[in-house]
Amino acid sequence: MSSTLRPGVLPVAVIVAAAIVATAVAPVPIAFGAGDVEAGRRKAGPCAACHGADGNSTNPAVPSLAGQPTFYTHWQLVLFRDGRRRDPQMSPFGANLTDADMADLAAYYAAQRPPRPSTASDADTSTAGQRLAQVHHCASCHASELAGPRYTPHLAGQSYAYLVKQLREFKAGTRGELDGATMTSAAQPLTEQEIEILARFYANLPVAPATPGGRP
Amino acid sequence: MKVLQRTAIIFAVVFALAAGALWLGPVAAQQAPPAPPAWQQGRPAELANSPLAPVPLPPAPTPAAQIPVSKVKLPPGFNITVWADGMHNARQMAWGSQGTLFVGTRVAGNVYAVVERGGRREVKVIAKGLTQPNGMAFKDGALYVATIPNIVKYENIEANLDNPPAPKVVYVFPPDAHHNWRFLIWGPDGKLYFNMGAPCNICLPPDTHANISRVNPDGTGFEYVAFGVRNSIGADFHPVTKELYFTNHGRDWAGDDFPNDTLHHAPKKGLHFGYPYCHQGDTIDPDFGRGRSCSEFAPPLLKLGPHIAPVGTRFYSGNQFPPEYRNRLFIAQKGSWNRSQKLGYRVMTVDLKPGQPPKYEVFAEGCHEGNTVLCRPTYIEWMPDGSMLLSDDYHGAIYHISYKR
Numbered sequence: 001m002s003s004t005l006r007p008g009v010l011p012v013a014v015i016v017a018a019a020i021v022a023t024a025v026a027p028v029p030i031a032f033g034a035g036d037v038e039a040g041r042r043k044a045g046p047c048a049a050c051h052g053a054d055g056n057s058t059n060p061a062v063p064s065l066a067g068q069p070t071f072y073t074h075w076q077l078v079l080f081r082d083g084r085r086r087d088p089q090m091s092p093f094g095a096n097l098t099d100a101d102m103a104d105l106a107a108y109y110a111a112q113r114p115p116r117p118s119t120a121s122d123a124d125t126s127t128a129g130q131r132l133a134q135v136h137h138c139a140s141c142h143a144s145e146l147a148g149p150r151y152t153p154h155l156a157g158q159s160y161a162y163l164v165k166q167l168r169e170f171k172a173g174t175r176g177e178l179d180g181a182t183m184t185s186a187a188q189p190l191t192e193q194e195i196e197i198l199a200r201f202y203a204n205l206p207v208a209p210a211t212p213g214g215r216p
Numbered sequence: 217m218k219v220l221q222r223t224a225i226i227f228a229v230v231f232a233l234a235a236g237a238l239w240l241g242p243v244a245a246q247q248a249p250p251a252p253p254a255w256q257q258g259r260p261a262e263l264a265n266s267p268l269a270p271v272p273l274p275p276a277p278t279p280a281a282q283i284p285v286s287k288v289k290l291p292p293g294f295n296i297t298v299w300a301d302g303m304h305n306a307r308q309m310a311w312g313s314q315g316t317l318f319v320g321t322r323v324a325g326n327v328y329a330v331v332e333r334g335g336r337r338e339v340k341v342i343a344k345g346l347t348q349p350n351g352m353a354f355k356d357g358a359l360y361v362a363t364i365p366n367i368v369k370y371e372n373i374e375a376n377l378d379n380p381p382a383p384k385v386v387y388v389f390p391p392d393a394h395h396n397w398r399f400l401i402w403g404p405d406g407k408l409y410f411n412m413g414a415p416c417n418i419c420l421p422p423d424t425h426a427n428i429s430r431v432n433p434d435g436t437g438f439e440y441v442a443f444g445v446r447n448s449i450g451a452d453f454h455p456v457t458k459e460l461y462f463t464n465h466g467r468d469w470a471g472d473d474f475p476n477d478t479l480h481h482a483p484k485k486g487l488h489f490g491y492p493y494c495h496q497g498d499t500i501d502p503d504f505g506r507g508r509s510c511s512e513f514a515p516p517l518l519k520l521g522p523h524i525a526p527v528g529t530r531f532y533s534g535n536q537f538p539p540e541y542r543n544r545l546f547i548a549q550k551g552s553w554n555r556s557q558k559l560g561y562r563v564m565t566v567d568l569k570p571g572q573p574p575k576y577e578v579f580a581e582g583c584h585e586g587n588t589v590l591c592r593p594t595y596i597e598w599m600p601d602g603s604m605l606l607s608d609d610y611h612g613a614i615y616h617i618s619y620k621r
Contacts, residue, residue, distance in 0.1 A: 180254070186250065
């Protein structure tokens with residue numbers, strides 16, 4: 001004998017559970033093997049020339065690292081070390097880092113404060129950007145309320161030029177990524193204009209204060 | 217400007233716009249809306265604000281001293297230690313013929329070889345950059361590795377661990393990635409068995425997917441073995457009957473308690489186990505199962521719990537554990553992500569006695585406290601002395617579980 005879920009409608013229990021889940025604060029997981037912020041500060045000396053002393057880059061070609069989740073920064077260093085992500089300037093820096101170095105650097109940068117974006121927000125771009133972000137499910141991974149995936153970077157306030165470059169490379173299939181081809185697939189349908197709108201939208205998005213769960 | 221010229225310009229502009237709209241219109245209409253990330257596919261609108269997401273893999277293995285192995289509770293007489301660490305994302309294991317343990321991974325892309333040198337256990341990386349090399353099997357001096365795109369083999373590998381040969385491609389799979397990281401096991405027929413998972417959470421899969429299949433070690437003779445299997449990454453053959461048993465991951469985003477992950481028995485080739493039409497043997501899918509009945513499909517042997525993520529699935533036929541464990545099935549459960557209260561994160565046993573319902577019992581638990589993940593039991597391999605190796609792909613370590621009277 002088989003039972004049937006009511007077509008197209010989930011049981012009430014699911015909806016109630018969803019409400020509970022949506023309002024619950026995501027638990028902060030234990031970071032086994034977490035790095036040391038002070039050790040990371042010492043080790044970040046060579047990084048400052050490009051990424052800024054406190055992880056806030058003044059070079060539009062170089063991303064800011066301040067406030068990025070530890071998992072994201074650490075995983076990108078792993079990808080650089082393994083050659084899965086390549087950049088002529090960055091790759092040599094990844095080559096000789098140990099797991100402990102990466103953990104310390106990631107912890108240091110996660111603890112730094114990102115600045116407010118300096119470019120004034122353009123209302124038209126903001127609306128178009130918001131719509132594109134919705135259509136392309138950016139908030140699925142890049143939003144603040146999610147407990148995971150915690151290896152996804154915050155985009156708000158990031159360098160416009162850097163974001164454009166990453167989206168172009170994801171679309172071209174030349175940007176190595178961690179988990180299958182999630183960003184590569186997501187970038188395929190984007191036109192060059194849409195890439196620029198999305199990058200401008202996120203670059204101008206105000207950085208929310210650090211709260212449990214983080215920011216977009 | 218003359219009226220005629222202005223009119224002509226207006227016509228030209230309108231025509232260009234209209235032509236542009238005509239050209240873009242059908243193209244825009246034909247483009248499917250962009251898909252969400254794979255783990256969100258099939259999530260209904262009511263759950264759009266759910267914070268549930270897969271548990272992220274830490275970027276590096278956890279040093280042994282920081283792994284909370286003392287939290288794992290076992291039956292009386294059993295003991296657990298960290299056997300080897302430093303293997304980022306350690307997954308399926310397979311013994312070589314000269315005491316080497318080969319260990320696969322998923323996202324990390326590495327293959328490890330664990331050897332004993334002068335009383336010390338050493339971990340070597342024998343391959344890097346592979347696409348989710350989860351499946352490990354060894355025969356006649358060669359290590360077979362199942363990745364998402366293919367099965368490859370490293371010949372004469374144990375004599376060349378420091379300078380492994382280039383892998384030879386044995387078999388090439390169709391290109392779908394989701395649920396196509398694979399287990400690899402030898403059948404009693406000498407063939408390699410593996411999964412070809414549904415490339416989605418819930419969908420009508422292509423005929424080539426949602427199954428368990430097999431191939432000869434030289435890549436010839438591909439055959440489908442079991443159909444309607446959404447995502448199986450653990451299977452084994454019964455030590456006495458030599459029949460196939462496998463575990464399966466049910467769909468996501470249908471609630472905390474639905475559907476169960478399941479254990480199945482495939483005594484013969486060609487059975488259909490229900491996906492996507494029927495879940496857990498008794499519930500028709502509202503979208504794909506219309507007009508179908510669960511009685512059309514082979515039901516599961518056992519419901520294992522919702523979203524508990526069964527991975528390592530192995531029968532015990534050793535001599536170290538007490539005699540009641542002989543021929544019992546061990547199931548390592550990585551643990552849930554698509555559930556508001558975590559479940560799984562333990563090793564269970566299933567006692568299959570003919571004529572009796574399966575008996576499902578806890579073997580090792582303690583890998584979660586509330587919604588805090590402490591460890592994730594992944595794959596099982598047996599030591600020659602009958603003790604257990606249990607991999608943990610979250611900590612990148614292998615535990616040793618042994619019994620002393």
